[in-house]
Amino acid sequence: MAEPRPTRRALIALPLVFAAGPALAARAKVVTVLGDSITAGYGLPAAAALPAQLQLALRKLGVDALVRAAGVSGDTTAGGLSRVDFSVRKDTDLTVVALGANDLLQGQDPRRTRANLDGIIRKLQARRIGVVLAGIMAPVEIGGGYARDFNAVFPALARAHRVPLYPNLLDGVARQRALNQPDGIHPNAQGARIIAARLAPTVAKALAARG
Numbered sequence: 001m002a003e004p005r006p007t008r009r010a011l012i013a014l015p016l017v018f019a020a021g022p023a024l025a026a027r028a029k030v031v032t033v034l035g036d037s038i039t040a041g042y043g044l045p046a047a048a049a050l051p052a053q054l055q056l057a058l059r060k061l062g063v064d065a066l067v068r069a070a071g072v073s074g075d076t077t078a079g080g081l082s083r084v085d086f087s088v089r090k091d092t093d094l095t096v097v098a099l100g101a102n103d104l105l106q107g108q109d110p111r112r113t114r115a116n117l118d119g120i121i122r123k124l125q126a127r128r129i130g131v132v133l134a135g136i137m138a139p140v141e142i143g144g145g146y147a148r149d150f151n152a153v154f155p156a157l158a159r160a161h162r163v164p165l166y167p168n169l170l171d172g173v174a175r176q177r178a179l180n181q182p183d184g185i186h187p188n189a190q191g192a193r194i195i196a197a198r199l200a201p202t203v204a205k206a207l208a209a210r211g
Contacts, residue, residue, distance in 0.1 A: 029065040029207050031058075032088045034080055034120070035098035035134075038169065040071030041192070043181050048189040053196035054096075054203065063204045068092070076102045077116035084120050094130040094206055096199070097121065098169050100153070101136045110149040114157060121161045132206050133158050134169040134199070166202045169195060 033039045033051045041049020046069070055067035070087040072079065080087075080099045088095050097120055103113045117133070124131050135154030138147035158165035170187070172194050173179045179191035187195060 029063070029093045029210075030068065030089075030091050031055075031065050031094045031096065031203060031207070032068045032070050032092045033096045033098060034084060034087060035071040035096070036075040036102055037071065037073035037186060038101060039096075039098050040069065040073050042073055042186045044189055044192060048192060050187075050192045050195055053192050054200060057193075057196040057200035058204055061200055061204045063200075063207060065203075065207065071098075074102060075099065076106070076108070077113050077120070081116045081119045081123075084123050088124065088127075088129065090127070092129050093210060094132065094203065095124050096132045096134055096166075096203060097124075098134040100150075101169075104136055104138050104142075104150060107142075107146070110146070110153050113150065114153045117153065117157055118160075121157065121163065125161065130206055130210050131161070131163040132166060132203055133161075133163050134166045136170065137168045137174075164202055164206045166199055169199070171195075171198060 031054070033054065039050050041051070046052060049069065051067045051069035051071075055065060058065045058067070068089070072083070077099045080097070097117065099117065099120070100113055103116075121131050121133070133154060135151070138150040140147050154167065155165055157163075168174075173187050173191040175184075176191070177184070179187060179194060181188050
């Protein structure tokens with residue numbers, strides 16, 4: 001017995017079914033890195049900068065994520081607070097807040113840094129966007145009291161807002177000549193890969209917690 005031939009209506013519908021396939025697939029999570037020159041990839045091509053390297057590091061962990069760069073060279077926490085609403089797009093699932101290095105270089109009052117970061121986190125949470133807070137460690141050479149007060153800002157905010165903390169963005173890279181550009185401040189390509197690899201598990205865990 002011959003199989004029934006598909007009707008004209010069924011033939012028309014087939015392209016619609018196949019076209020809908022990608023739309024039905026799970027959307028990749030969107031991670032935005034809100035930061036300064038370190039996350040902007042100062043001195044590096046985009047493919048070697050921290051956001052691109054973080055996307056690769058997450059992929060190695062089995063996490064399908066699109067990582068967007070939202071770093072501005074020279075930005076302070078005040079600058080981040082002023083632009084967070086338009087720098088972090090509405091489809092963002094998670095924002096890595098990586099600001100504070102320029103506050104430190106300028107010797108800004110840690111209380112001001114804390115207030116600005118607090119404002120950034122509140123704005124993101126009000127939009128139901130997850131946050132990972134990345135800290136910056138002040139060296140004791142700049143003054144023990146100042147370093148202590150500055151370094152205390154990040155864990156205090158993480159506790160207050162119940163967000164994951166990555167204690168030191170430059171962990172394993174700071175003061176390592178082979179991992180930094182000639183200025184001794186900005187990571188080179190190898191340094192950016194190390195930062196991304198170390199940061200990725202914290203980001204992956206935060207994304208998983210959001211479901």
